[in-house]
Amino acid sequence: MSETTGARPWSPSPLALERAAFRRAQRRRSGLVALVSTALVVTAVVLVVVGAPGWERARTAFFDPENAWAALPAILEGLWLNLRVWVIAGTVGTLLGLALAVLRTSRIPALFPVRALAIGYIDLFRGVPVLLVLYLVGFALPALRLEWLPTSSAFLGALAIVLTYTAYLAEVFRAGIESVHPSQVAAARSLGLSRAQSMRTVVLPQAVRNVTAPLANNLISLQKDSGLISVLGAVDAIRAAQIATTGTYNFTPYVVAGLLFFLVSFPLTRAVDAYQRRRGWGRSLATVTGGGDIR
Amino acid sequence: MTALLSLRGVRKTYPAPAAARGRAGEEARVVLDDIDLDVDRHRCVVLIGASGSGKSTLLRVVNLLDEIDDGQILLDGQDVADPRLDANAVRARMGMVFQAYNLFPHMRVLDNVTLALRLVHRRPREEADAAAVEMLRRVGLAHKATAYPDQLSGGEQQRAAIARALVHGPELLLLDEVTSALDPELVGEVLDLLAELRGEGRTMLVATHEMGFARRVADEVCYLHDGQVHERGTPEQVLGDPQRERTRTFLSRLAS
Numbered sequence: 001m002s003e004t005t006g007a008r009p010w011s012p013s014p015l016a017l018e019r020a021a022f023r024r025a026q027r028r029r030s031g032l033v034a035l036v037s038t039a040l041v042v043t044a045v046v047l048v049v050v051g052a053p054g055w056e057r058a059r060t061a062f063f064d065p066e067n068a069w070a071a072l073p074a075i076l077e078g079l080w081l082n083l084r085v086w087v088i089a090g091t092v093g094t095l096l097g098l099a100l101a102v103l104r105t106s107r108i109p110a111l112f113p114v115r116a117l118a119i120g121y122i123d124l125f126r127g128v129p130v131l132l133v134l135y136l137v138g139f140a141l142p143a144l145r146l147e148w149l150p151t152s153s154a155f156l157g158a159l160a161i162v163l164t165y166t167a168y169l170a171e172v173f174r175a176g177i178e179s180v181h182p183s184q185v186a187a188a189r190s191l192g193l194s195r196a197q198s199m200r201t202v203v204l205p206q207a208v209r210n211v212t213a214p215l216a217n218n219l220i221s222l223q224k225d226s227g228l229i230s231v232l233g234a235v236d237a238i239r240a241a242q243i244a245t246t247g248t249y250n251f252t253p254y255v256v257a258g259l260l261f262f263l264v265s266f267p268l269t270r271a272v273d274a275y276q277r278r279r280g281w282g283r284s285l286a287t288v289t290g291g292g293d294i295r
Numbered sequence: 296m297t298a299l300l301s302l303r304g305v306r307k308t309y310p311a312p313a314a315a316r317g318r319a320g321e322e323a324r325v326v327l328d329d330i331d332l333d334v335d336r337h338r339c340v341v342l343i344g345a346s347g348s349g350k351s352t353l354l355r356v357v358n359l360l361d362e363i364d365d366g367q368i369l370l371d372g373q374d375v376a377d378p379r380l381d382a383n384a385v386r387a388r389m390g391m392v393f394q395a396y397n398l399f400p401h402m403r404v405l406d407n408v409t410l411a412l413r414l415v416h417r418r419p420r421e422e423a424d425a426a427a428v429e430m431l432r433r434v435g436l437a438h439k440a441t442a443y444p445d446q447l448s449g450g451e452q453q454r455a456a457i458a459r460a461l462v463h464g465p466e467l468l469l470l471d472e473v474t475s476a477l478d479p480e481l482v483g484e485v486l487d488l489l490a491e492l493r494g495e496g497r498t499m500l501v502a503t504h505e506m507g508f509a510r511r512v513a514d515e516v517c518y519l520h521d522g523q524v525h526e527r528g529t530p531e532q533v534l535g536d537p538q539r540e541r542t543r544t545f546l547s548r549l550a551s
């Protein structure tokens with residue numbers, strides 16, 4: 001151990017140089033093939049779309065800049081409602097989903113009825129279409145004439161979305177809790193931690209981390225599904241676009257709304273992807289041997 | 296004086312897999328069969344035996360991580376197998392080290408070590424940190440306190456796990472094949488640490504495959520076979536001059 005172990009000086013051998021040259025040539029060839037094939041595909045798509053007999057009419061009906069500009073303020077205002085519904089429903093759904101998932105693992109006898117209800121609730125709402133829940137909540141609840149219940153379509157829409165997504169998110173968290181190895185619980189309990197303490201400090205942090213991707217995917221799809229509240233008459237981005245199209249028979253506002261939804265969710269999906277690529281718990285992130293570049 | 300830990304007629308079975316239930320000859324598997332065992336204070340008892348002989352299960356039932364079917368587990372004369380007892384409080388009096396370290400990957404090494412002090416023993420953060428740093432220094436890991444477990448070598452992780460099991464001053468230390476998952480060149484540093492702990496007079500119950508280590512630290516060696524203590528005695532007796540055929544076969548297989 002006493003001798004220095006610095007790397008010896010190295011200059012590439014002729015063999016290494018020859019291989020490097022071969023790899024460069026291969027990369028050039030791959031690049032060229034990719035370029036040509038891309039050009040072919042793009043040309044084909046353009047020819048089919050632009051050459052279509054209805055192209056001129058379709059272009060003015062769906063991609064009319066003037067119409068888009070005119071509809072933009074109303075759609076943006078509607079999108080603001082979508083974003084509020086998204087943030088509130090996402091927060092409430094995440095917290096309730098987490099609570100339900102933890103509740104399912106608890107063994108407190110007094111909580112048995114709550115546990116049974118939770119399981120029934122999750123099974124039911126995972127199996128019923130969101131649209132149906134929206135109609136039932138939106139039209140059946142106000143019929144009960146409960147004085148304390150707000151009857152705005154935005155509130156009822158958000159409520160329906162929370163009901164559905166809480167069930168989805170509870171399942172995500174349950175998968176996360178089950179993904180934590182039992183030996184982690186054994187280690188925590190062997191130190192004298194109670195069931196609840198080991199759940200809170202050892203299981204949940206790892207569980208949440210393990211399901212970041214499905215969790216984020218659910219929240220992104222919640223952002224899009226927030227547009228469904230328009231079926232109850234709430235003036236969100238989709239409803240605002242619909243209103244803008246009436247009378248003009250120009251559908252550009254829908255394209256605008258779609259573009260805006262995309263602009264909100266795209267950075268999120270990319271951020272989740274980037275987060276997923278990071279591995280390990282330490283700040284320096286231990287390197288993981290990947291399989292991506294195997295020849 | 297009573298032994299710190301006494302097992303009296305301990306029996307433990309695992310149920311047969313659901314698929315095999317009801318079929319002839321596929322009843323519950325007996326893992327611990329009428330075990331009697333004493334560990335006196337400041338003594339080290341080493342359990343040896345083939346995989347599946349019941350060593351790990353024995354440590355787990357002593358740590359109350361598994362329930363026994365029959366018998367008594369007396370800790371300082373008190374039967375801790377009694378379901379009326381607060382198992383968390385009993386477990387907090389012991390320290391257990393696992394074969395696969397089982398460190399908490401989302402916590403820094405320091406937080407791994409302080410967790411029980413803060414949550415179970417209700418020590419304030421600064422006091423717990425100080426005690427943990429001192430314990431990490433003891434196992435030679437003071438410089439790794441702020442690292443995460445996945446940034447440590449296997450030997451370092453196991454030493455951190457030992458620090459975690461020791462920091463609250465347990466009366467009894469349970470070690471479950473703590474070197475089995477380590478690369479051969481890392482086994483030494485962990486065994487040296489354990490020998491040091493033995494020298495301090497800690498009470499230890501150890502399951503191991505390392506016969507050299509057993510010879511070095513054990514006051515008593517128990518050879519487990521099919522859930523029974525098949526032979527017991529000083530390391531010289533059991534390892535050097537085994538009286539029973541099975542013990543001899545087991546030891547000769549290890550030597551080859």
